[in-house]
Amino acid sequence: MRISARADYAIRAAAELAAAEGDHAVTAEALAQAQGIPPKFLESILTSLRREHVVTSRRGKGGGYRLARPAAEVTLAEIVRVVDGPLVFVRGERPSELEYQGAAAGLLPVWVALRANVRAVLEEVTLADVAAGRLPAAVAGLVASDAAWENP
Secondary structure (H helix, E strand, O other): OOHHHHHHHHHHHHHHHHHHHOOOOOOOOOOOOOOOOOHHHHHHHHHHHHOOOOOEEEEEOOOOEOOOOHHHEEEHHHOOOOOHHOOOOOOOOOHHHHOOOOEEEOOHHHHHHHHHHHHHHOOOOHHHHHHHHHOOOHHHHOOOOHHHOOOO
């Protein structure tokens, strides 16, 4: 599974907004600079997030972006879905839309299980968690072992 640059940048920018929550609106330029995101690319991402009511924006002096609701209510899954669509695709299709025959029939439940696990993590972690540098216990448990950090 790959996380697209678009999804990574969207989450990073939204985490910056979560960290600034309640203080003030943050300009796209400030978000781009804080996270090293190409500004034009970020503008496109912010437009998608605004269209789906994840962020709000205001023009003019003191303008910029804010989260549309509290950071604790915005999951990483929501952001990924806004910018990339469904969380897990196999050859461009959702696992539930696939069919396999013969010896490969046992593969479908593997893809569905993968999707369930991705959901379990991304729907559990909120922007507030990321901005605070903490993970829910179930997710923290997944990264607790050294093996989780190794590339086989």
